[in-house]
Amino acid sequence: MSQLTRSQPEIKPFPDHTQLPESDGTFVKNFQEHPQSILLTDSIKTTLDKLHPDGQYAIGQDCGIYWRMTEPPERGAESPDWFYVPNVPPTIDGIRRSYVLWQELIPPLIVIEFVSGDGSEERDQTPLRRNQPEPQRPGKFWVYEQIIRPVFYAIYEVQKASVEVYILVAGHYQLLPANERDHYPISPLGVELGIWQGRYQNSELPWLRWWDEQGNLLLTGWEQVELERQRAERAELKLEQQRQRAEQLAELLRSQGINPDEL
Incomplete structure (x- = not known):
């Protein structure tokens, strides 16, 4: 008498950054956001190169951080305007389409969001509610605090010439107080974050910028050449x-x- 064998269900591996969408079809919301990202990246590069002589760090600019599997996949990602992750390769096999937490495991040290509306999206603490016919998308603040868990989360509002910086303490974000220069120390990097009123890429605005711990402005490559x-x-x-x-x-x-x- 033959025995019937039950076939085992196929186990599909979690996708990596090459198998997940790198865009959700949206576009940058204003002309200031792209130069702002470049300004942050360009001016801190020398500092990061000193911290990582092996080049093992990644900077994301308006690209996805995947933190859960959903359908469609984009619903399981947040796309910070700027973030930095230490001790990971800058690319994987020559490219980096997105940052996949279940693949690399290391959270960003700092995530920065540029407010383009009233700031409610960046401060939304709505938790993920499971076991519902149509799961509600959790709030961005909640996802950063509870899932992605960068040590620092900054919310920059160009129209208010202000930045809020939160630090993760015992699993929850607390507002980081400004120092005597009205800057926010990002101590693992040896830098400070604050507002600089000036002209960059033909626009006079209150830009978000880095300083060193002595209060010296970190210059872009062009600014160094000009100096x-x-x-x-x-x-x-x-x-x-x-x-x-x-x-x-x-x-x-x-x-x-x-x-x-x-x-």
Whole structure:
């Protein structure tokens, strides 16, 4: 008498970053967000390169962090405007389409959201409610605090020229107080985060920027080049002033019958 064998269900592995969507079809909401991301990345690169001489870190700019499997997959991701993850490869097999928590396990150290509306989306603490016919999408604040769990979560509002920084303490976010410079220390990086009023990429705005722990603004590559150019111009001007004074002195000596070349 033959025995019937029951086939085992196929176990599908969790997808990786190459198998998940890298876009949900939305677009950047205003002209300021893209330059703001570049400004943050460009100005902190030297600091991160010193912290990671092996180059093992990743920066995401408006790209997905997948934290759960859903259908469609995009519903299981948040897309911070800017985030930094230490001790992970900057790319995987030459690319990085998204950041998949169940694949890499290391949470971001800091996540930054740029407010484009009234800020309610970035502060939404609605929890994930399971076992419902149509599961409600949890609030962004709740997902960061309870699931993705970056140590620092910053909410930047350009229209208010302000930034709120939260730090994860005992599993919950607490507002981080500003220091005497009205900056927020991000101590693992040795930097501070704050608002800088100035001109960048042809726009005068209150930009979100980094400073070092002594209060010195971290410069972009272009700003460093411009600073060196100004220093070179000042040095050249000083040399020219010295040359002119020497020539004036020589003329004075000649007018008195003294050859300055014989002194």
